[in-house]
Amino acid sequence: MIIKNKSKRKIILSFLNLTAQQDINTISTNDIIDNANISRGTFYNHFKNKIDIIRYIEKSISTSLDEKFAEVNSEYNNFFYVLTEKVCPLIYHDREFIKILYNFYEPQLFSFLQEHYAKFLIPYFAHYDEKKYGVPKYFAMSFFFRVILDAVLSWISQPIPASPEEFKNIFYKLINTSMTEMCGIVIRQ
Template sequence: MSTKLDRRIKYTQMVLKESFMKLLKQKPLTNITIKELCELADINRSTFYSHYKDLYDLLYQIEDGIIEDMNQTLSSYNYTKNEEAIQMTEKLLEYIVKNSESCQTLFSEHGNPTFQKKVMMLAHQHLLKSLIQDKHFIPVNIEYLSLFIANGSIHLVQHWLKNGLKESPKEMAELMINLATKGLSSFQQ
């Protein structure tokens, strides 16, 4: 009986999340109502409240799940090797492609700027760890470099999502790593 109940709970949460993302794609969170969400998801309000306190709770749970997945991906690679940095970045971008609808919405103008900042800080922490291990950088500048690369990468991902993911994750990973390691010189002939 409990597995049947678990499946129903998972299904209800999935429908709520999908319906919420559809609404968030169309308008800002402040213009979405629980009534509207429940109608779209075809559930009643009491069911919504049995899973979430409010719309912000639902949003934060979606965001936290994505952050956790990204953190696990980033934690499984050795950053000191350029090949692994490209593989890690490619895996992250593949994750974004697989979850493109949610990511596109969360990284859009209707998305939560706090989420975008969390993603940037997560990338910054992992970059910082790799740059500290690389002896070619002056310690004082590492933090600035890491912030610069993380911010630029987030904006590249936002642009990539907004423009329909035309490049493959591998192409984007190579572009991002080349920009991070070689800067503008990677574009010179």
């Protein structure tokens, strides 16, 4: 996330620093102002409150992600390439800001991301056969999207996440291997 305005960057980085030390809900505007070593006027020239900071972070990251996902071609056959080669490095770079969004919006963030990005998975289910798998298509699509999103969020929420290149290898292994195979168990109905 690139923040060109120095005062705004100072406020956001102060907020980021505070979130590493305490729960988001306990951080006050005064805490941010004091930590950033700025005047009240400077803070209020840029933001109304901490929710406004969070919304700014959300909008900035969402815009960056949308720009990368715009590179997915109309046949969607390069979705995983764009995800692992273009989006994951961006997520890695902005990981601390994404952690703020995840911690603050956890239930809503999942829904937002699913509504916003699940469209890229629809083509992969064009030939899905509900009779063959015995699972409704909408459920299989939702499950698959959540597996992808959980993998990304699990990666980025680590204290020291693997590099995007390392994560790409982990991600492909996870996606291409069944859970029962990984665990060495057989689950029978």
